[in-house]
Amino acid sequence: MNLKRIGNQTVTFENPPVILSSYSVAGPKEGQGPLGKTFSKVWPDTINGNKSWEVAESKMLEEALQGALKQSNLQQSEIDFMLAGDLLNQIISSNFAARTMGFPFIGIFGACSTMALSMAIGSMLIDGQFARNVLVGVSSHHDTAERQFRLPTEHGSQRPMSAQWTVTGAGSVVLAQSGKGPRITAATIGRVLDYGEKDVNNMGAAMAPAVSDTILNHLQDFNRKPADYDLIVTGDLGNVGLQLSKEILKRSGIEMANQFNDCGVLIFDPASQDVHSGGSGCACSSIVFAGDIMQKLISGQYQRVLLVGSGSLHSPTSALQGESIPCIGHAVVIEA
Template identity: 55%
Template structure:
């Protein structure tokens, strides 16, 4: 019997999966934003000494994972499983990083929801007694995402104001049972939601319904109080998607306005940096959580947080075939003791 389930969609972890360390690596633009002091490494250039942007992204996530292990005074040989994925074809950056790290590897794909997806799966594996130490992380890169999903950078295409800027960054967490540090208490796994948006430059509107569905399901399952949270952070809805989420949750009787933000809004200065509606990409929620939110948890400035990473499950093929954009959002609730 599944005795850890709460309601229809939520799982309550009982064996204290603990985030014992986290690490973040970001590009130069992100390193100029308001969270610059929270990142472990700010790159001087987007190529990170590599010959291609894809290899640079792989090196970023590899670096973040190695840093997370080192910060916890562990070795890669101590890690039972590595969970990772990203936006690029066949999750190339994560797979190539796993090749170098030499840890048993679960390649996962949830588009920009991958950070929370990996944390959910890692926490459940730890809670079930299947591992003692799991490394999870993800990445994105402005140049790799533009090349794959939109237009070559050399064309200099203009973007509509609903568009967002893919974060160049990688974040990683290391999770173990019954340790000191912030604990994963609940996970709520998202459904794939598609409300008919087909504009790849309006991801906030496309992903907001998935975030609404997951957040509402958590509160419906647990009867928790939104105001008991220090922060509820969606992954990369940007200004437009955040407003849609907040407004429609209110219509459903869930008011998160006092504690709600979006990682895509936090990572950039929207007035000073030309990012339109904000940041996006797997690396958006990954770096904001592994840098800013995790440090606030360690300092006890935050004691209860919900991370809801949001992902648009489109591909170049689906776009060319004029399909609408299915989306998903996964929620992970983390608390201090």
């Protein structure tokens, strides 16, 4: 058996799947940020006429999925699987969107790493010849996340400076066995690491070791260095986690250059938007990738990108019981 796995944690694709299309739907705060013009659609408010924040998030995901499908020029019958996930209990945003979309559905939970994980699994399905075309999408919503994981926003709770702002949005891509577009050439599946961080308002610090571990293993598996990438971008470490990750990698002998950044840092303007350490949530990396990064891959500004999703795998129950926060990072290589 000729395995497609190399090194410790990486798989390469013999027939790299093509990203045929992408679509991003963003909330109003995200639309006002530095990347606002790169999103396919910006909602005027966070509820957009729906009866609840949770319904709004599911509709936002559905809109992103339909947008990516339409732009791919594929027929509904040509999609073999839909992969989706979100932050809410039982991934209800994705389940309810899947109820409407009607595709064979694989629900995925990787917390904020779900976009990268879904792209990796979708690529495996296509390269393994289990599917021709796969529709991938993830979502998060600031208000649904606050209601579930912390306290309702109407409580007016004080947020520490290490806290991040959950991104309201949904991003989607269509992966295909053939066609024109950037290709996913490899994926590095992360390990769950837990260094004892218990502060749910400091997820960047909790996630940094796991994300750094994935980057380190990826580079070692390929015998590559950071300069081999035009961009190495993490999902949502925020400013605190990004700086910590740089320090961890430096101590491991990897000096990260200017091409190392974080979607949670890129998506908001810290000078004019009060988000403290930056953005977070499943939608953070998904709408930055489906918008700005995809556009730069298509234009040729980027030739090779490493997208590293970062996931904080705690729940409200585990946090209330005083458990520490296990975390993970998953990476995919996208080449123009």
